[in-house]
Amino acid sequence: MAFLSRRTVIGTGLSVAALGALGYGLWPRMDGYLEEVERQRRLLSADPGLEELIRMATLAANGHNTQPWKFRLDDGTISILPDLTRRTEVVDPDDHHLYVSLGCAAENFVIAAAAAGQAAEVAILGGIAPRIDISLAPGAAMRGPFYEAIPLRQSTRSVYDGQPISAEDLALLEVAAREDGVSVRIFTDAADRDAILDFVVAGNSAQMDDPAWVQELRDWLRFSSTSAVETGDGLFAACSGNPVLPDWIGGRMFDVVFKKKAENQKYSDQIRSSAGVAVFLGERDDLEHWIKVGRSFERFALQATALGIRSAHINQPIEDPAVRPEFADWLGQPGARPDLVIRFGRAPAMPMSLRRPVSEVLV
Numbered sequence: 001m002a003f004l005s006r007r008t009v010i011g012t013g014l015s016v017a018a019l020g021a022l023g024y025g026l027w028p029r030m031d032g033y034l035e036e037v038e039r040q041r042r043l044l045s046a047d048p049g050l051e052e053l054i055r056m057a058t059l060a061a062n063g064h065n066t067q068p069w070k071f072r073l074d075d076g077t078i079s080i081l082p083d084l085t086r087r088t089e090v091v092d093p094d095d096h097h098l099y100v101s102l103g104c105a106a107e108n109f110v111i112a113a114a115a116a117g118q119a120a121e122v123a124i125l126g127g128i129a130p131r132i133d134i135s136l137a138p139g140a141a142m143r144g145p146f147y148e149a150i151p152l153r154q155s156t157r158s159v160y161d162g163q164p165i166s167a168e169d170l171a172l173l174e175v176a177a178r179e180d181g182v183s184v185r186i187f188t189d190a191a192d193r194d195a196i197l198d199f200v201v202a203g204n205s206a207q208m209d210d211p212a213w214v215q216e217l218r219d220w221l222r223f224s225s226t227s228a229v230e231t232g233d234g235l236f237a238a239c240s241g242n243p244v245l246p247d248w249i250g251g252r253m254f255d256v257v258f259k260k261k262a263e264n265q266k267y268s269d270q271i272r273s274s275a276g277v278a279v280f281l282g283e284r285d286d287l288e289h290w291i292k293v294g295r296s297f298e299r300f301a302l303q304a305t306a307l308g309i310r311s312a313h314i315n316q317p318i319e320d321p322a323v324r325p326e327f328a329d330w331l332g333q334p335g336a337r338p339d340l341v342i343r344f345g346r347a348p349a350m351p352m353s354l355r356r357p358v359s360e361v362l363v
Contacts (some may be wrong), residue, residue: 030244030351033225033236037352041151048116050078051358056112056150058355060298061313062101064088064220065353067233069105070363080106080132081363090216091207091319099130099287100339103294106132108150111302117141122295124288132291146176149305154352156310157240158270160345164188165275169307173278173344176303179296181283182339185331188276195330196317196341197271201264203316203323208260223250232356239353271314275345278311285337293339304344311344 041059044052054071057080062068068086072079080102082095092098110120119139125131165173170186177184187193207213221235222228223245228236238244245253271277280297282289304311317327318338328336 030225030238032229033238033351033354036229036354040355041352043148043151044112044116048112051362053109053112053116053118054078054358054361055355057105057109058358058361059150059153060101060104060108060294061153061155061301062104063092063097064217065233065235066101066220067356067361068098069102069361071358071361072363076135078109078134078136080109080134082130083361088216088220090210090212096290096339097315099290100294100297102132103291103296104298105294106134106291107295107298109134111146112150114139114142115144115147124291126287130287145306146299146302149302152349153301153305154239154310154350155312156347156350157312158310158347158350160270160273160275160310160343160347162273163275163346165309165345169309170276172307173300173303173309177278177280177296177300179292179299181289182292182296183281183283184296184300185279185281186276187279190272193271193274193277196277196314197268199317199323199327199330200267200271200314200341201316202326203318203320204264204267205260206320206322207316208258208263214258218251218254221250221254223247223254228354232354232360236351236353238351241350267314267316270312271343273345274343275309276343277314278340278342278344279331279338280340280342281331281333281336282339290339297340297342300342308346309344310347310349311342314341314343317341 040055044056050073058067066086066088068083070081070083072081082098082102087095087098106122110122113120113136117139118136121135123133125133174184174186187196221237222231223237224247225244227247228234237250278300280293282293301311317323318341324337328334328338331338
C-alpha cells in the first residue's frame with residue numbers, strides 16, 4: 001500500500017481533541033459524547049492486537065452509520081461478515097450499500113495492519129455465505145498519512161467554502177482511489193455539478209415521497225447525545241449540524257421540519273458550495289465489485305482527509321430506481337450501475353460519529 005499524499009494536513013499534529021474544540025462547542029447537551037469519541041478515535045497503541053485493528057476497521061464509512069458488519073477470528077484469518085440485522089432494506093434493498101460498507105472496513109483494516117507491521121492479503125468470497133477474508137503476514141511497519149487519517153475521516157454534511165481544489169490534489173485523490181475493476185470520474189465544472197444536482201433533487205424528492213423511506217431514516221436518527229452514546233450507532237444530530245435535543249422533542253421537531261422543499265434547498269446549497277463531485281463505478285454490478293468500490297472510496301476519503309478536504313455522500317441518483325438509469329445515461333454509461341456519488345471540498349470539521357464496542361461486532 002503506497003501512501004500518496006505530499007503532506008499530512010491533519011495528521012498527528014491535529015488530534016480529535018483539537019477537532020472537538022473546533023466542532024463541539026457549538027452544540028450543548030454533549031455530556032459524555034466527546035469523551036467517547038476520544039476513546040474510540042485514537043491511533044493504535046505501540047503493540048496492538050487484532051481487536052485494536054478491528055476498532056480501526058469500524059471507523060470506516062458506512063450507510064446511515066448502521067455498522068452492518070461482524071468480524072470473526074479463525075486460525076489467523078480475519079473474516080468480515082455482513083450483519084443482515086442492520087440492513088436498510090428501503091434505501092438499500094439489494095444490500096449494495098451494505099457490501100460497499102464492508103469494503104470500506106476492509107480497507108481500514110488493511111491500512112491499520114500495515115501500520116502495525118502486518119501485510120494483509122484480501123480475498124472476497126461470494127456464494128451463500130459471502131464474506132471478506134484477510135490473512136496477515138509479518139511486514140515492514142508503514143505508518144503513513146492514510147493511517148493517520150483513519151480516526152479523523154468523517155462524512156461532513158455541511159456547506160463547504162466553495163473554493164476549487166488544486167489540480168495536484170485532484171490527481172492525488174484519483175491515484176488514491178485506483179482499484180482494479182473500479183473507475184472514478186471527477187466533475188468540477190459548475191455546469192456538471194448543476195446537472196448532478198438535478199439528479200440529486202429528483203432522487204431526494206422521490207425518497208421523501210415514500211413514507212417507508214422517511215421512517216427508516218427516522219429510525220436511525222439519534223437526537224440526543226445520550227441516545228448516541230447508548231446505541232453507538234446511527235446518525236447523531238450534531239454530526240450533520242442539527243440541534244441536539246431530548247429524544248422526545250427531537251422526534252417531534254423532525255416531523256415538523258423535515259420537508260422536501262427544505263431538504264432539496266439544503267442539497268442545492270451543499271453541492272453548489274462543493275469543489276467537485278466524484279462518481280464511483282464498478283466494472284460489474286455484483287458483490288465483489290461493490291466491495292471493491294468500498295475499498296476504493298475509503299482510500300479516496302482518507303487521502304482527502306489527509307489533504308484537509310471534506311467529503312459527503314449524495315447518493316440519491318443511484319438509490320432511486322427510476323433516476324438511476326437516467327443518471328447512468330448522463331454519465332455516458334447506459335445500462336451501468338453507478339455505485340457512489342460523493343461531493344468534496346473544504347470546510348470546518350463537524351462532530352465525529354460514534355461506533356459500537358469491538359466486543360459487539362466480534363463473533
